[in-house]
Amino acid sequence: MKKRYIILTAYLVLIMLPIYWMLNMSLRTNADIMARLVFIPTEITFDNYITIFTDSAWYSGYINSIIYVVLNTIICLVTALPAAYAFSRYSFIGDKHVFFWLLTNRMAPAAVFLLPFFQLYSTFNLIDTHIAVALAHCLFNLPLTVWILEGFISGVPREIDETAFIDGYKFPRFFFFVFIPLIRSGIGVAAFFCFMFSWVELLFARTLTTTAAKPIAATMTRTVSSSGLDWGLLAAAGFLTIVPGALVIWFVRNYLAKGFALGRV
């Protein structure tokens, strides 16, 4: 019993080290970083964070990222819920083929679609808008959402639907007030995955934006190349990208374990 916690602690310490090192550097000045290697910083400065929070070129990156991630999550959940319900409850012409086709999009290399995406979204005048990135991320997030939700919905016995209809529920009322509360943990897990994959994706987000909707990840790469290497600032910006994800996972932590187990293959 004791041994397993030693292993777990060792693993946790090891995975925290790179993150801690970034936090460490973000609290020091560039001159201090280059001059010496210290495990616990002695001269702590918040200048790097102040720069990010006061310079709109920096903080707008975070706002842009959050906007398109939230948009993407909403689009995915709203459209995937009925679809997952249909895949779970009805059999219709071509259902298996459509389901498989959806999943293949999860496997499409993003690099394959870069140029066509740029042309397509230019044609619709969507370049440099948040909705463009949100839609592009649907390519891999929607199939995943449908897949996860379908597993959860199939875990709810069909008798519940039938009983509700016999009791005189109309479909929309049944769906919103009876069914959705039943699968709320599934919705939590699906939302977490949408958030996660949209937040971490860079290739589409960078290709489809120039200035107005530029994500923080792209801001970071460009600043690095233009102003030399300001390690402290870079580390601070990197550390801030972890915060939203950490918050989200704290809220869904109880659903996560239960959630995965129900998802089907």
Added chain:
Amino acid sequence: MKKWQDNKGWLFILPVFIIVAFSAIIPLMTVVNYSIQDIFGPGQRIFVGTEWFKETLTDPRLHEALWRQLLFSGLVLLIEMPLGIAIALTMPTKKGLGSSVCLVLIALPLLIPWNVIGTIWIIFTRPDIGLMGAFINNMGITFDHTASGLHAWITLMLMEVWHWTPLVILLAYAGLRSIPEAYYQAARIDGASAWAIFKYIQLPKMRGVLTIALLLRFMDSFLIYAEPFVLTGGGPGNATTFLSIYLVKIAVGQFDLGPAGAFSLIYFLIVLLFCYLFYQVLLNVGKGESS
């Protein structure tokens, strides 16, 4: 479960169908278009048939990238799956602050943007300012991932394991949590060893989630782009030029749309083929055990 036979199911999936089709079919057809034409500029294009496919299939650099990619994905699966299961077994089973904190800490690397992952590891492994780089160099070993292909691979593997093992852990942990306590009690009465419990109770019960983990890990490691691009840029030389990096080099760097299109289609088919094979194998393994 028997399903209702009803074509109104199509109405329900229509929004998903339209959105995905917009982002998938139109760009895919554009890629098909590229792959069979030689494009000089706007309006100047010649139909070339399968020439680009022939050229791509015989490109030695593509073959190298493919082998590199297969080696990378194979190593990733070999390391991450056992490690993920092992760590999941050490996680606290009781609900509470301990397991919550563990879950959040373990999941952290998953929620960092991919190029930031690269940045973290550049910082971490630099010999002058990085903790790991300085540590290894202090031991008397010159470690520099920008100069040695082997070191670049080691750094990449460390980064990849650090980044994605958490996904396997979370999935395996979820599988473990779904096992009823009664199973363990029965095993204890029978005097089963920890290994027997693992082999006959835990592993079969985790099969579903592990299949998902294996498929997701294979797909994402096979499509990896942002992390090695930031960390090594495909170098030194071509040592870490994986398929995606090579593809972007051709398509964006050299603007060879025809070969890039053909390459894209072949790439996509390879991923599909592997996923289909994995899926079938795992499905059959499952059948053998349950019967």
